[in-house]
Amino acid sequence: MNDEEKKVMLAHGSGGRLTQELVQSVFAAGLGNPILDRMEDAATLELQGRLAFTTDSHVVSPLFFPGGDIGRLSLTGTVNDLAMMGAVPLYVAAGFIIEEGFPLAELGRIVTSMREASREAGVQVVAGDTKVVERGAADGVFITTSGIGLIPDGVRISAAAASPGDAVIVSGTIGDHGVAILSQRQGMDFEVELRSDCAPLGGLVRGMLEASRRIRVLRDPTRGGLAAVLNEIAIASGVSVEIDEERIPFRPEVRAASELLGLDPLVMANEGKLVAVVAAQDAGRVLEVMRSHSLGSEATVIGRVETAAGERPRVFARTILGSRRILSMPSGEQLPRIC
Amino acid sequence: MRLAFLDDFRNQEHAARLLAQLHEERPPAVPLKIMEVCGTHTMAISRHGIRQAIPAWVRLISGPGCPVCVTANSDIDTFIEMARQPGVIAATFGDMLKVPGTRMGLAEARSRGARVHVVYSTLDALRLARENQGKQVIFFGVGFETTAPTVAAALLQAREENLTNFFVLSVHKLVPPALEALCASPELAVDAFLCPGHVSAIIGPAAYEPVARDHKVPCVISGFEPADILQSLAMLAQQVAEGRSEVELQYTRGVRAGGNPAARELMATVFEPADARWRGLGTIPGSGLRLRQEFSAFDAAARFPVDAGYSREPKGCICGSILTGKKTPPDCALFGRGCTPDHPVGPCMVSSEGTCAAYFHYEV
Secondary structure, eight states, X not given: OOGGGOBOOGGGGSXXXXXXXXXXXXXXXXXXXXXXXXXXXXXXXOOOSEEEEEEEEEOOSSSEETTEEHHHHHHHHHHHHHHTTTOEEEEEEEEEEEETTOBHHHHHHHHHHHHHHHHHHTOEEEEEEEEEEOTTSSSSEEEEEXXXXXXXXXXXXXXXXXXTTOEEEEOSOSSHHHHHHHHHSTTOOOOOSOOOOOOOOXXXXXXXXXXXXXXXXXXXXXXXXXXXXXXXXXHHHTEEEEEEGGGSOOOHHHHHHHHHHTOOGGGSOOXXXXXEEEOHHHHHHHHHHHHTSGGGTTOEEEEEEEEOTTSOOOEEEEOTTSOEEEOOOOOSOOOOOOO | OHHHHHHHHHXXXXXXXXXXXXXHSOOOSSOEEEEEOXXXXXXXXXXXTHHHHSOXXXXXXXXXXXXXXXXXXXXXXXXXXXXXXXXXXXXXXXXXXTOOOSSOOHHHHHHTTOEEEEOSSHHHHHHHHHHOXXXXXXXXXXXXXXXXXXXXXXXXXXXXXXXXXXXXXXXXXXXXXXXXXXXHOTTOOXXXXXXXXXXXXXXXXXXXXXXXXXXXXXXXXXXXSHHHHHHHHHHHHHHHHTTOOOEEESOTTTOOTTOOHHHHHXXXXXXXXXXXXXXXXXXXXXXXXXXXXXXXXXXXXXXXXXXXXXXXXXXXXXXXXXXXXXXXXXXXXXXXXXXXXXXXXXXXXXXXXXXXXXXXXXXX
């Protein structure tokens, strides 16, 4: 059997010799660094200061999609959550649940793209775990990652920190990841020239924090998209948010695909974008820094924070006709229209 | 090319100009009641804030334009009962999943063990049948003249392939008979109809002639962008002002004068008109489609005689009145309180084209 045909077997997760082989040949070879290479039961880390610590599970289908795969996604998902607290992401742990029969070559590809993403993000994968489950008990590979980052002194970022007058900025086009995935899903006979935006945002955030210490909120609009994140901010901060629909950047392909499928790009997932709430007087400077970074070249101010005077916190969208509509918290799964 | 087209019709200046023109019109003595009979229009009106932007003398009310919403509870109960039969895989468009039936919805039936698959097209349902030869796949045929031809094509394909495990429960509905029924109702005075773009692409403008000619209600077939809708409203207002009642076509880039004869022929090969039950409108003669005798082998209604028991509307739900334009969502005591998209009581709150969902998600 050549390498292309080799499959993950239940014995690979047994803890015995095959597990060792898998760890050495795939994980250590792909992700190795001095801390991981010690192969202790836990990584030991020297850290001082305020830490951010998070975890995220990844079950994306399909595993490989234009612009990324579950490996890249699982790495960026966690480091972006750290970055959204203003933290500098440092270390990641990864747990793999693999379905029996999964091709080893594909596992290798996933690990390779995790390595590439970790280099881009400037983090090390320092701990890991592998379990193999019977065929049918998982869908290919599930990956859970946890991450630790260090928050620089004086940085206080929170979804509860938005206050009236602040500017709302998005770092680029909205909905790219969601539509890229949807176009690949089985049953969606739909092809668009579109790639996921999956990327680590730590570098972009670092530049923003150097430009201003009045960045109140950072959030990456993943599941639930821009609509969910803006609503979360409004609720956590007890404010209203008004955005201008015309100013939200979309790729034409995303707009067209949403149009055809009857989907709202504002609730589509993004994996390499952020929403920032910034004090109005610093908005220009922050925007300038963002636009000079490759991941923020299309950054735009899309709206502002308002008082939720007398009403509950809400998000409003100014339509192209000048009227104001609600942008509500998404509910349920989005499905194509039937008529 | 399509993109440039859409942008043009969504273009801010273009829409603003049309809006200004509408505001410059001389208001009629009594407000104009215009009913949209397409769920996509309902969503567009709410999403783009059209109701708030237009002059107060134009009142937009929603009609029976959401296919999931107009499906009678008894038909939903029947399909759920079919889905619960052993060996059955029920295939449905996703919008139907959360619609509550009399005793439970499809989502709940699924959590209790029924095999319910969400499909994105009729051909997906066909594939499900091909891949599950030992099972009986029943597709819930919900929709208007836009959906019915695709179901007809799937049935012809199934016959071609000699698939013996693919069935359709056809509760398809036809738009023109519903409009005529609305016109005939003494309770409801509609001044004009904003007619559906997609449905009209199939049936053609001539299908609305009886409404315009016999019932004297102006009709304009409209596209779905803000500028399309604004232009159509202006055309309707003009018809009313001039005392005309004609069928006019605004959506010229989507609808041909003769509609789509090939799609209609496909429909006529497989289906024949039948009486149909509508939520809110009751039974309307000739307003539905049933499978022709030649296709009875695929007819779920004939092949799976289930007894779903009695059916009734959810307590307090006024979806029926909303679907006929007698009431609006804020008139409902349950709206936004007992009934939300996450905990729906009636279909209008669940469907992505439902009027209550449109108000809940978009309107202040």
